[in-house]
Amino acid sequence: MRPKKSKWLDANIQAIDKLTPQTWKFTIEFEDDFEFISGQFITIKLRGIQRSYSIASFSKNKKTLELIIVKVEGGQLTTILFSDVEPGEKIEVKGPVGHFVMPEDLDRDFLFICTGTGLAPFKSFLDEMQITEKFPKRTYLIFGTRTQEDLLFFNEMKALVDEIPNFSYTPVLSRENWDGAKGYVHEHYEKIVKNDNLKNPLFYICGWRNMILDARKNIKALGYDSQDIKLEIFD
Numbered sequence: 001m002r003p004k005k006s007k008w009l010d011a012n013i014q015a016i017d018k019l020t021p022q023t024w025k026f027t028i029e030f031e032d033d034f035e036f037i038s039g040q041f042i043t044i045k046l047r048g049i050q051r052s053y054s055i056a057s058f059s060k061n062k063k064t065l066e067l068i069i070v071k072v073e074g075g076q077l078t079t080i081l082f083s084d085v086e087p088g089e090k091i092e093v094k095g096p097v098g099h100f101v102m103p104e105d106l107d108r109d110f111l112f113i114c115t116g117t118g119l120a121p122f123k124s125f126l127d128e129m130q131i132t133e134k135f136p137k138r139t140y141l142i143f144g145t146r147t148q149e150d151l152l153f154f155n156e157m158k159a160l161v162d163e164i165p166n167f168s169y170t171p172v173l174s175r176e177n178w179d180g181a182k183g184y185v186h187e188h189y190e191k192i193v194k195n196d197n198l199k200n201p202l203f204y205i206c207g208w209r210n211m212i213l214d215a216r217k218n219i220k221a222l223g224y225d226s227q228d229i230k231l232e233i234f235d
């Protein structure tokens with residue numbers, strides 16, 4: 001049987017929270033429960049403009065979900081979202097779609113590699129793990145950004161280290177000296193691969209094209225197959 005073609009659903013922007021000056025969280029509210037698998041994305045239509053966004057949440061409340069969106073200089077939709085939208089604005093939503101999801105078998109190690117708002121699907125995975133209490137063997141999150149100001153959900157992620165068994169969180173800053181990891185994400189997952197004797201690892205990489213393609217090349221060079229590397233490219 002063919003999958004049902006998804007149609008546009010009415011929704012509204014329930015809340016807007018400024019995570020950083022350039023990255024805001026938009027809470028979307030539906031009229032009925034909206035079912036999705038963590039890691040999937042939706043397409044939103046606002047004032048005739050359509051763009052896709054990974055779902056950045058997972059909760060028992062199926063009537064709302066969260067998106068984390070970065071302002072793109074001169075970007076058509078984000079310029080509107082960051083200057084001319086108030087809570088209550090009506091939007092339409094299509095989806096969910098996407099295969100950037102967790103497998104049934106969690107008896108392996110998972111490496112989540114991202115930069116900026118590429119954190120979105122991983123936030124959804126981690127929220128789901130907390131709710132269902134189903135955890136992979138080990139979960140690594142390597143999150144790259146520029147400065148401490150850009151560290152999305154920093155306190156939430158640090159708190160998860162105590163709540164999710166065998167969860168390791170490595171925020172990496174490329175433009176600021178600090179106590180934590182510095183440079184780019186690549187050297188940090190390479191270190192984990194070389195030192196941690198990983199069990200049948202599955203790599204998830206999300207964000208902007210250049211970082212993703214570099215990471216895939218590096219991970220293949222470390223001896224892993226394409227089938228163990230999942231990609232979600234935003235641009």
Ligand SMILES: Cc1cc2nc3c(=O)[nH]c(=O)nc-3n(C[C@H](O)[C@H](O)[C@H](O)COP(=O)(O)OP(=O)(O)OC[C@H]3O[C@@H](n4cnc5c(N)ncnc54)[C@H](O)[C@@H]3O)c2cc1C
Nearest residue numbers: 051052053054068069070072075076077078117120234235
């Ligand atoms: C599956 C999927 C999931 C996505 N999830 C997210 C998400 O969770 N959060 C999020 O912020 N975005 C996400 N995006 C990107 C999003 O769909 C838009 O492309 C983005 O918000 C820019 O839209 P815009 O209309 O403002 O810019 P546009 O007018 O469409 O773009 C202007 C130009 O900027 C480029 N561009 C777009 N984004 C960036 C960027 N960040 N840095 C540099 N150049 C860029 C475009 O390629 C284009 O050339 C996702 C994209 C896809 C395909």
